[in-house]
Amino acid sequence: MNPTWLDFLAIPLGRLLKFIYDFLHGAHIPGSYGIAIILLTLIVRGLLLPLYIKQIQSTSKMAEVAPRLQEIQQKYKNDQKKMQEEMLKLYQETGYNPAGGCWPLLIQIPILFSLYYVFQNPLVYVLGKSHQYVKDLITGATGYNITQRIVDEAQKLGLDMHFFGINLAQKELIVLPILSAAFSFLSILYSMNSQKKFNPQYSSSQSNVMAESMNRSLMIFSPLMSYFIALQVPSGLVLYWTVTNLFTILQQFIANEVVYKKLKHKKEEEEKKKQLEKQALKMQEIESEREKIDEQDESKKTKTRTENSQDDDQERLRKKELERLKQQISGQHRTSKKKKK
Template identity: 40%
Template sequence: MFAFIPQMLGQFLKLIYDTLAFHNYGFAIIIFTIFVRLFLLPLNIKQYKSMSKIQELQPQVQEIQKRYKNDKEKLNQELTKLYSDNKANPAAGCLPLLIQLPIIFSLFYAVSRPLTYMLGKTQTQITELAQQYGVTVKNYQEIEIVKKAGGKILDMNFFGLNLGDFPIVPWGIKENAPYYLALLLLPLIAVVTTFLSTKFSMMQSRNNSSAATASMNNTMLYIGPIMTLIFSFQFPAGLSVYWIAGNVFTILQQWYMNKYIIKKKEVVGK
């Protein structure tokens, strides 16, 4: 039903690969990530302002919760009125996430099946290429075809690493161990940057946050890196590059909003 999304994003990635990235697959993923994050930036700024407003209202929220703890209907009415009067929307943070999820899952397909989603090959053409390059592996067959082609179809080399490889060390490998160890750095960097971007994003929300919010933030601080680690080993290394680029962008975005949006708001408030 939603096959057009990975097809569209895959073709967009290929366009970047052919033009802006000068046939460098790693740079194509980085530029693709920047475009996606810039597209979401207005929504993220709106979300940030809304969540900042909600943090400011926390003392009033806690007072209402204490006052109407035995009357849930009245409690909900008062909280709704408080948010409405102050033009704050607790659900505002969901929209950027809902938009990003199909993009991430679509990129999973584009990275693992580049012949279908980036190059638009039919199943018949893919089968012919598999026979041409002697590929019999069923799982991630398209990646194997691209790798066996040695850059003739799609050059996935990025600073000496093939982003079509999986970041694992095959059992019994000795002569290529340094290469696979270097490949392992990508998911590790993705995990570290996920942790840092999440932590940096939560710094602003520490003040006036409720105990429940603080507990949820602490949970998310570790769930994100764990999920990144798991998925990074399930897909080709190109996905780790996407995560790293996205996390770095998030850190810079958060720095910008902390420095210019919040500071500007404080100055206006004075």
Template identity: 40%
Template sequence: MLDFISIPMGFILKFIYDNLAFQNYGIAIVLFTVGVKSLLLPMTIKQVQSTSKISEIQPQVQEIQKKYSDDKEKQGAEMIKLYKENKVDPAGGCLPLLIQMPILFSLYYVISQPLKYMVGKSPEIIAELYGLIPHGAGNINNMKDLSIITYFSSHPEQLSQVSHLLKPEDLLNMSFLGINLGDVPSWNPVNYITPGTDIHSYLLLLIPILSGLTSYISMKYSTKNTIKASGAEIQTAIQNNMALLSPIISGVIAFTVPAGLGLYWIIGNIYQFLQQVFLDIFILKKSR
């Protein structure tokens, strides 16, 4: 469905992997994330400026809503007039989010199906390779591409038997700081208290934890100015609830997807935090 985005994205990620990331999948995701966020920076600046202006005129908005509470048509006309006078686009803050959502969904396909989108293997070849993997060996939540890479990376001696289908260079280096980015973190606490649990399971657990934590810090910081400017109790409560709900959702989802996607969120959250600090110092303060 999103192949028109996933295919070029996979090509770009493979180019970064081969030429800039020292053939390390984690470094490639970090560089890709920074690149995507940097390309969206001009739109993000407009979004932040628009959000800041909306917060500044919030008292006037509330005054109009109160004054024309019985005349919705007049209320709407006055609101439009207020936005025009202050050069505010109420929908302006949505554009970066609308662009990032298909990128996020497409990245899920690229990360969970790297043989298809990065290496260029056909679904038929992937299905044939997956059928050659012993049942239960190297299978990751029925994710064929990742299961193939995991299995043959652990059994390189088997590559000679499938050399017509798979080359050693097709097996991407998914290890990043001791974490296999193709694995999916386990949400079951039993897996972490069972004797003999390997260190990789605990390292993998860091992905959803850091995903939720960095999301909370980033959102809390980015909304602090909006909350102060609005002064509205209801809006403040909504912002506070979002600052708590969004990290929880992010952490929960990170338990259901490959760790590579969680890494994308973590780097994106860190970038967003640093970006907001930059905007506060060099953009918003200058406009005030």
């Protein structure tokens, strides 16, 4: 076998597996190789857990943004420039990054493929043999016989690959294939139910309806593929896949209890905050309306007082005018009497 571009990851992972195996085997623990595979899988998946949580957060945010995104696409379907501007504005407003959910997945892929190479070729990645050594060993072999020669040679070199009655260097046709298929099914089912429970928008948007339809198809085909592939590869690989699916269920449980509930609580708090802001705004409007009414009442009172004051002034002027006229008439009357005398 030739070196792969993933050797920079596969070699240290294989050395870590060998370190765990040597420790367990030195302690005379039965099934050391199988337990080492389980522990290595858990270590790697544990290190990838923060990326998984980030992916879950991005998926949840996507489900939240999707309805508004569809509204924009529908509203500006004839104006691509305006659509892009509004979508960018929405992303900035909500803090959603469309590529945010892709990067964690892309980072995981080379690590997972590297583990596949480790379990497929323990001579190179676990025992430290050269690729030329393996290439000479498998000369003339084809198909599954290539892998079988590799794992058989690894056992001859002292790597005990027995795991509680199962030889992880050989095919196993009953227990591990069934477990692999079962945990694959449970993983997809649990993930779907979690999405429905913690993302109310998940079933409403068209994209998520399509995703759910694909997941339903995966619920059928993925376990079947896991089972039939498990019948064709060494049991060490099947054990790795089984533990990976089991850990995926555990990851989803952690996401439900920590990430989704936290996001749900945060969303409820935001909704409460919005309700309080609406109530405060409504109270401001009512208060403003009340102040306007009070101002109008005060204005009416002021106007009434002004009108009354003006009436009083006019009344006083009339009285003065009448008094002046009386005095003038009285004066004229006295003058008339004097003239008669």
